[in-house]
Amino acid sequence: MIVKRILLAACCGIVLTGSALAFGPIPLDKSGLVERVAIQGPVDEKYRIPVPTQQGKIEAGAEKAFADGKVTVKVTAIEQGTIEVVVNGGDPTPVKASELTLFEISDAEICTVVFLGKSGKKAIVAARCDPATDELKAAAAEQAAHRGDVVKSPREIIEAAAKGTLVNPFEGDANAITEGHQLFLNNSCNGCHGGNGGGGMCPPLTNEVWVYGSDPDTLFRLIAKGTDDLQADGYARKGRENVVGPMPPYVDIIENGDDLWKIVAFIQSLHKK
Structure with missing residues (x-):
């Protein structure tokens, strides 16, 4: 059978x-x-x-x-x-x-x-x-139709791309943004950044201050690798916010690279309403 x-x-x-x-x-x-x-x-x-x-x-x-x-x-x-x-x-x-x-x-x-x-x-x-x-x-x-799709982990995506070259495949996708918001909540991002990105212990995601930059390459790497490893890769601060602590790495928490991209799409959408 x-x-x-x-x-x-x-x-x-x-x-x-x-x-x-x-x-x-x-x-x-x-x-x-x-x-x-x-x-x-x-x-x-x-x-x-x-x-x-x-x-x-x-x-x-x-x-x-x-x-x-x-x-x-x-x-x-x-x-x-x-x-x-x-x-x-x-x-x-x-x-x-x-x-x-x-x-x-x-x-x-x-x-x-x-x-x-x-x-x-x-x-x-x-x-x-x-x-x-x-x-x-x-x-x-x-x-x-998607059985042959290969889902890459955030680590695999980062290791395969040169600095500054990552592009969000879900940017502007309404369904992905909705899913990204749910993933944002499911992974407890709201505990530090607020349920709708308005901030809390850590920076708001709705204002125009970007600590390391607003481009998708930087956002993806920051969420995946955390503050310390991002700085070790040569990414420097561009802005300042009052924060309780550094961004922790999520590379071993969010295993599906598409899921992380959808979270980035949700964050990006907060500035295009």
Whole structure:
């Protein structure tokens, strides 16, 4: 049986708790629970995707059956933020923590698998199967167009570009700006800069004072590398603000370069209203 993979970002209430990811306020006893999530890649957030609730711990080399035996998940490798799984005997598939992964196991059913984190040497996995509705089929079809996309990390983007050459691919994109604002909140940027960029412990993003510059190259590198590493790369202050402390590096917090660019797009949009 051919197993088709569809990766989706899990904007579904899965939260980080210690060394493992677990469901936050989601009521696990609701079998019909669905969440609106954004498919990984440049696809609008518009589909309601079933969130798996049946959980199990699986060690590398072992497997577990879910959904009354309709789907088996074998874990072939376990890393800190990623596991590799084989679903119903299909191809080995890397599954990142906090992402939903859809497996089309037949024309009639699509199963959802999510890696919730680690417990000792075991992966915490949840899975469920649902009828292949028109919406799920549409999500699968739209994702298929981006299945070959390579998502680069902020570190990879920076290492591949000379100083001053980075350009924001999402600048002016209304959907990306909306998503960027949500990512801004999800990554606690508002804790220092205010929910709408108005400032707080750290500089406001809505005024015309730019400590290191307003160009996308500088903003991307500053968020990714933080103040100290940015200065080490030869970027100098151009303005002054009252701040509590330096900008910390987010390069290991925001792993998807597109997500960081969308945050930059949101920041840029604050000056074009």
